[in-house]
Amino acid sequence: MTIAIVTGASSGIGQSAAIEIASRGAGVILTYSGNEAGARDTVATIAGSGGTAVALPLDVGLTSTFPAFRDAVALALRETWQRTTFDHLVNNAGFGHMAMFADTTEDDFDRLSRVLLKGPYFLTQTLLPLLADGGAIVNVASGSASWSGLTPGYSAYGTMKAGLVTLSRYLAKELSPRGIRVNSISPGSTRTRIAGDAFARYPEVIPGLVAKTALGRLGEPEDVGVAIAALVGTDGRWITAQDIEVSGGFNLGF
Template sequence: MQQRIALITGGSRGLGKNAALKLASKGIDVIITYHTRRDEADALVHQLEQLGRRAAALQLDAGNVRSFATFAEQLKTVLQDKWQTGRIHHLVNNAGMGIYGSFAETTEEQFDALMNVHLKGVFFLTQTLLPLIADGGRILNISSGLARFSFPGYAAYATMKGAVETLTRYLARELGPRGISVNVLAPGAIETDFGGGQTRDNPQVNAMIAANTAMGRAGLPDDIGDAIAALLTSDSNWITGQRIEASGGMML
């Protein structure tokens, strides 16, 4: 049986890094992308190799559609050189960035920056990589609980995530004949540096989130890494076109 390989965009840090480590612990080889911090990416590749997995890191600007064809060629080369294959089995569209701002103050430049990474980038990178995704593979798009519940300051960000959730259903419908399942995972508030680290570093914000979450605490990176690994490594290929929220029951 061919070794399974996952590609995680934005995988050098945060939730992507956690997901890479979780997948490696379950026997999946991993290719991560990074934007600017090659040192972080190389360090993670070393960690993954220490776990006994093969791994690689490729630079990618997830908001620059014109770079995707070149990226695909680089991916083909890495796959052939390191794995002697031309296919990946899992694509995790995780790369992202946050811009906080009220609806009234959000600029067109901020809107476009979010759209290029979170929506246009996801759409066209997935399109570009379709020939490299094995039949029977899985695509997992990362959304946000903010596409369901609302907090002031995230109107533009949540708009992009809502669009990705719609895109996920269309991808599931169109890729179903190839046996490719496509789902969307929506994390709740997680203790990372997202949004300036408010959930992690601000005790008042953390307490507010815990009080509004069924599980009684804010989320941790492990919670999302475990969810990603479960969706990609379990016998769940019959689940497709679905939005799965990993928020501990936030804002129910």
């Protein structure tokens, strides 16, 4: 059995990725920050389908907690699966933030950097000794870092996600001697709780987004989760150093 770690799996894309990865026979260690109930729901869903999952708390914006988290991962691996290593890492945890360039504060920028770029960078570094050779890493970036997804108000957010895409390529290069594949996923507009459950609070924005999407609907977490599961699994065995846009063809005519 393979084991995957999925950060930020109490809702949305992370939750869907954890459930889809588990459905393919992997054990899952999932993390949560403020939504413990959602994490318990993820664990229960996986268990209800015959899988095994463990939920651990993690704030990816606090790098000082990473060594203790690595110890908790090692303990869960031993006690639950009698393993000393895991096979897949999905860096998904994050948050959305919109502010026009002229209005973006240094605090905004620093918080985005800590959670969306510095956190995944040093969490991966901290967990690397436990990652098995031949494993896989998927970093969840964003379409806001690509030409098709450029939207006013996301200069800082998109900058961090673009950094995550570049980090993925460097990791693919440096970790290739160990047979570890590294890719990033760039979702388009997806119905999640991002930015304070923005789609539920502002449903009037949805028709405009759908009109710009070639496949004619808003993305769902499951659309991205299945792509992540494919990349970490054997389906993605010959794919590395790539950024895969999962957007239904957003702004395809750009």
